[in-house]
Amino acid sequence: MADTSSILDRRARLLGPNMTTFYREPVHVVRGEGTWLWDADGNRYLDCYNNVPHVGHAHPKVVEAITKQASTLNTHTRYLHEGILDYAERLTGTMDHGLDTMIMVCTGSEANDIALRMGRAMTEKVGIICTDNTYHGNTDLVSQMSSKRTPIGGPVDWVKKVPAPDTLFPLGGSAEAQPQAFADEIQRAINELEEAGYGFGTLILDPFFANEGFHTLPKGFLDPTVAVVRKAGGIIIADEVQPGFGRTGRNFWGHDRIGLVPDIVTMGKPMGNGHPVAAVVTRPEIMAEFRTRFGYFNTFGGNPVSAAAAMAVLDVLEEEELVQNARDTGDYALGLLKDLTHPMIADTRGAGMFMGIEFTRDGDPEGATTFCKDLVEEMRNRGVLLHLMGRHYHGIKIRPPMCFDRAQAELLAETLDAALKAVPA
Amino acid sequence: MADTSSILDRRARLLGPNMTTFYREPVHVVRGEGTWLWDADGNRYLDCYNNVPHVGHAHPKVVEAITKQASTLNTHTRYLHEGILDYAERLTGTMDHGLDTMIMVCTGSEANDIALRMGRAMTEKVGIICTDNTYHGNTDLVSQMSSKRTPIGGPVDWVKKVPAPDTLFPLGGSAEAQPQAFADEIQRAINELEEAGYGFGTLILDPFFANEGFHTLPKGFLDPTVAVVRKAGGIIIADEVQPGFGRTGRNFWGHDRIGLVPDIVTMGKPMGNGHPVAAVVTRPEIMAEFRTRFGYFNTFGGNPVSAAAAMAVLDVLEEEELVQNARDTGDYALGLLKDLTHPMIADTRGAGMFMGIEFTRDGDPEGATTFCKDLVEEMRNRGVLLHLMGRHYHGIKIRPPMCFDRAQAELLAETLDAALKAVPA
Numbered sequence: 133m134a135d136t137s138s139i140l141d142r143r144a145r146l147l148g149p150n151m152t153t154f155y156r157e158p159v160h161v162v163r164g165e166g167t168w169l170w171d172a173d174g175n176r177y178l179d180c181y182n183n184v185p186h187v188g189h190a191h192p193k194v195v196e197a198i199t200k201q202a203s204t205l206n207t208h209t210r211y212l213h214e215g216i217l218d219y220a221e222r223l224t225g226t227m228d229h230g231l232d233t234m235i236m237v238c239t240g241s242e243a244n245d246i247a248l249r250m251g252r253a254m255t256e257k258v259g260i261i262c263t264d265n266t267y268h269g270n271t272d273l274v275s276q277m278s279s280k281r282t283p284i285g286g287p288v289d290w291v292k293k294v295p296a297p298d299t300l301f302p303l304g305g306s307a308e309a310q311p312q313a314f315a316d317e318i319q320r321a322i323n324e325l326e327e328a329g330y331g332f333g334t335l336i337l338d339p340f341f342a343n344e345g346f347h348t349l350p351k352g353f354l355d356p357t358v359a360v361v362r363k364a365g366g367i368i369i370a371d372e373v374q375p376g377f378g379r380t381g382r383n384f385w386g387h388d389r390i391g392l393v394p395d396i397v398t399m400g401k402p403m404g405n406g407h408p409v410a411a412v413v414t415r416p417e418i419m420a421e422f423r424t425r426f427g428y429f430n431t432f433g434g435n436p437v438s439a440a441a442a443m444a445v446l447d448v449l450e451e452e453e454l455v456q457n458a459r460d461t462g463d464y465a466l467g468l469l470k471d472l473t474h475p476m477i478a479d480t481r482g483a484g485m486f487m488g489i490e491f492t493r494d495g496d497p498e499g500a501t502t503f504c505k506d507l508v509e510e511m512r513n514r515g516v517l518l519h520l521m522g523r524h525y526h527g528i529k530i531r532p533p534m535c536f537d538r539a540q541a542e543l544l545a546e547t548l549d550a551a552l553k554a555v556p557a
Numbered sequence: 558m559a560d561t562s563s564i565l566d567r568r569a570r571l572l573g574p575n576m577t578t579f580y581r582e583p584v585h586v587v588r589g590e591g592t593w594l595w596d597a598d599g600n601r602y603l604d605c606y607n608n609v610p611h612v613g614h615a616h617p618k619v620v621e622a623i624t625k626q627a628s629t630l631n632t633h634t635r636y637l638h639e640g641i642l643d644y645a646e647r648l649t650g651t652m653d654h655g656l657d658t659m660i661m662v663c664t665g666s667e668a669n670d671i672a673l674r675m676g677r678a679m680t681e682k683v684g685i686i687c688t689d690n691t692y693h694g695n696t697d698l699v700s701q702m703s704s705k706r707t708p709i710g711g712p713v714d715w716v717k718k719v720p721a722p723d724t725l726f727p728l729g730g731s732a733e734a735q736p737q738a739f740a741d742e743i744q745r746a747i748n749e750l751e752e753a754g755y756g757f758g759t760l761i762l763d764p765f766f767a768n769e770g771f772h773t774l775p776k777g778f779l780d781p782t783v784a785v786v787r788k789a790g791g792i793i794i795a796d797e798v799q800p801g802f803g804r805t806g807r808n809f810w811g812h813d814r815i816g817l818v819p820d821i822v823t824m825g826k827p828m829g830n831g832h833p834v835a836a837v838v839t840r841p842e843i844m845a846e847f848r849t850r851f852g853y854f855n856t857f858g859g860n861p862v863s864a865a866a867a868m869a870v871l872d873v874l875e876e877e878e879l880v881q882n883a884r885d886t887g888d889y890a891l892g893l894l895k896d897l898t899h900p901m902i903a904d905t906r907g908a909g910m911f912m913g914i915e916f917t918r919d920g921d922p923e924g925a926t927t928f929c930k931d932l933v934e935e936m937r938n939r940g941v942l943l944h945l946m947g948r949h950y951h952g953i954k955i956r957p958p959m960c961f962d963r964a965q966a967e968l969l970a971e972t973l974d975a976a977l978k979a980v981p982a
Contacts, residue, residue: 136637139637139639139642140637142642142646143637143642145657145658146642146645146646146649146657146658146659147634147641147642147645147658147659147660147844147859148658148660148841148844148845148847148848149844149845149848149849150848150849150852151634151848152635152852152854153635153636153637154635154636158635158636158637159636159637160636160637160638161630161632161636161637161638162629162630162638163629163630164629164630164631164632169630169632169636182632184631184632184633184856184857185631185632189630189631189632190627190628190629190630190631192628194627195624195627195628198623198624198627199620199623199624199627202615202619202620202623202624202831202832203615203617203620204587204588204589204615205586205587205588205589205594205614205615206589206609206610206614206615206830206831206832207586207589207594207607207609207610207614207831208609209572209576210577210578210579210583211578211579211583211584211585211586211594212561212564212565212568212578212583212584212585212586213585213586213587214564216572217564217567217568217571217572220571220572221567221571224571232570232571233570233571233572233573234571234572235572235573237664238663238664238667238833238857239662239663239664239667239855239856239857239858240856241667241855242663242664242666242667242695242696245696245697248697249697249709249710250709252709252710253709258710270667270853270854270855271667271670271696271697271698272670272673272674272696272697272698273696273697273698275851281851281852282850282851283851284674284677284678284847284850284851285674285677285683400856401856405631406627406631406632406857406860406862407627407631407833407857407862408663408832408833408834408857408860408863409833416573419572419573419574420573420574422573422709423573423574423575423576424574424575425707425709426700426706426707426708426709427575427577427706428695429577429695430664430666430695431609431664431665431825431826432609432663432664432831432832432833433664433833434572435831435833437831437832438833
């Protein structure tokens with residue numbers, strides 16, 4: 133397609149090399165509505181992957197909120213405006229554990245960059261622990277906690293990475309042993325940081341372990357880990373950029389789903405349905421420690437338009453009962469996916485609007501990488517957008533907007549069934 | 558006012574302490590249009606300070622562009638979309654010196670965080686030099702280059718701060734000696750970084766020295782500095798967050814105004830008239846070095862809505878001839894300000910829509926701090942918003958939206974004349 137190749141040429145010329153695209157034939161999208169996307173040739177795609185348009189592409193209520201506020205006023209927090217306050221009240225109202233104060237920023241990376249500094253401020257220790265197959269963002273600091281990308285200047289030795297939990301290959305050899313085995317890994321990392329003289333300050337993790345493959349973990353999985361961290365005087369950050377805002381269907385936050393009580397919660401992508409808005413929520417004493425020392429100000433963060441966009445997302449989630457839909461349609465879709473059969477399917481799992489299938493070849497995940505890549509392409513060519521997951525890109529990840537419905541779940545399952553048959557194993 | 562105190566209470570409770578506001582009686586703004594702001598009681602203010610609403614508060618063309626694109630599609634750069642490409646072409650078209658590639662992000666802090674890593678990638682050196690009275694943003698890395706805020710964890714010793722140029726107290730003792738004296742300071746900092754084993758990588762500065770007080774400097778002022786940096790193999794970042802997009806009236810970019818050829822240009826605040834969008838522009842080889850090593854991706858950065866907002870700002874600047882207006886009305890306003898008399902006025906200067914008056918008491922800037930703070934309050938109470946500038950907050954900064962007109966310049970000057978007479982010296 134001339135169109136695609138000319139756009140790719142312009143991208144390389146204007147944006148530089150190594151600009152990743154999805155799919156061998158990238159999709160040139162021009163319009164979106166609900167769970168649908170259209171390309172420049174008028175082809176329609178069922179979007180089973182985008183979690184940023186949380187309540188659906190181009191949701192009219194979110195657009196209306198942005199338009200109304202942008203045509204009235206957009207300014208910063210050195211003037212008084214109630215938008216950010218109404219939102220802070222509403223957002224913190226969804227959380228327990230004394231998580232009552234908020235900083236509003238523009239990206240999840242900014243949120244994690246702040247959260248890590250809150251941990252540093254509270255503990256006076258620079259040592260950070262994260263898992264070894266995750267992503268927390270792209271600032272200089274946060275890029276140290278993002279796998280599959282080498283930070284400019286190389287990895288620092290005050291960040292320790294522990295093996296992520298796994299469904300097929302559980303730490304400690306069994307699902308039962310895994311919670312303590314994960315905590316033991318954390319303890320080992322703490323010891324290393326203390327021996328190196330950095331001390332241990334902060335553990336950052338996605339309580340749903342989304343990038344790690346959202347493995348099946350029991351509620352309370354992190355209890356032994358929390359005990360280890362608390363004993364060492366550490367701070368726990370729950371990065372809710374992926375599981376937050378009800379995506380997992382039964383809980384509004386991933387940390388509640390797994391029974392974790394974090395000190396700091398960060399969020400981003402789905403928060404404004406695509407509008408650049410993100411946030412850090414924490415207890416008042418942590419907020420006070422950070423803000424008193426640093427006097428953080430973010431020009432765009434928490435501006436009236438961002439607050440209005442974020443508030444509209446919460447309104448739509450409630451009005452359209454989308455968290456319930458994530459649970460009900462998610463359960464239905466997961467059932468359909470579990471009915472699919474293929475010799476390479478090793479595990480089908482998920483929660484709410486976050487589903488995946490892990491593949492192996494003769495028990496080997498790495499043997500399934502090529503198959504999964506081909507499968508994703510086949511689905512794209514059949515009009516269903518999804519993508520890869522897992523340490524070796526040996527699974528498929530399904531993460532549609534929260535308005536995904538039963539007919540669409542059926543279309544997904546039928547298309548996947550056909551694609552599984554069509555792609556050479 | 559009960560309204561204000563209840564909002565301040567909610568801010569303290571929900572957002573934490575140390576949330577700076579402008580003015581002793583902060584303004585509770587509810588509406589903006591052009592250069593005007595209205596508070597909750599219906600009082601109107603002439604906005605002589607906000608540079609974020611670059612083409613005017615709530616500009617209908619920018620709002621329309623945002624609405625149109627948000628109701629059509631908002632997604633990320635892993636799909637193809639022409640919005641970011643059209644914008645990159647248009648933006649880089651305003652720059653010479655081979656600055657032909659762009660990364661679009663959400664905040665000026667993100668832009669500088671990337672730019673500094675580009676410098677590190679190109680030079681393999683961590684040492685950074687900036688001035689001692691500036692602000693480049695709020696990420697962990699960039700907060701090291703921001704004065705008046707102590708980074709969490711304290712200042713690092715691989716960032717060296719040099720004295721900023723000054724109008725009243727020029728480096729080297731005279732305006733003539735100042736260019737070489739500034740370069741000498743840079744050379745001293747380079748030597749310190751090299752002796753400490755860090756090496757010198759990057760010089761970051763605002764070529765208009767906006768936070769330092771936009772001192773009167775000749776074109777070519779930075780030539781000796783550039784020679785020193787080039788000899789040491791360093792990279793130069795021009796932070797155009799404040800002077801960019803035509804604000805200084807005669808040049809679209811601050812670096813052209815002073816005759817600087819930077820390696821990297823960053824921009825933010827005015828770029829989307831309040832929409833969270835920012836960018837890094839650099840030469841293709843620097844972009845390639847950074848992107849090849851790191852594979853940077855920003856979920857919201859360069860999304861179709863951000864690109865549309867930013868493009869609309871460029872359109873309005875052209876259609877309404879606002880750069881010309883910044884020059885003409887800026888000259889007119891500066892002339893009116895220069896006609897004001899007061900025993901404490903030490904210097905009145907500016908360029909385009911960036912003006913200021915520096916005050917001293919018996920030649921001492923610190924003696925003027927209280928007077929300037931009172932003056933800013935008096936102006937606010939008379940319905941004109943402006944703010945402080947200078948190392949000791951001993952001046953007033955005037956930086957209105959680019960649509961500021963002659964009648965408004967007259968209102969500003971008349972109000973300031975009256976306020977100067979009303980505030981006890």
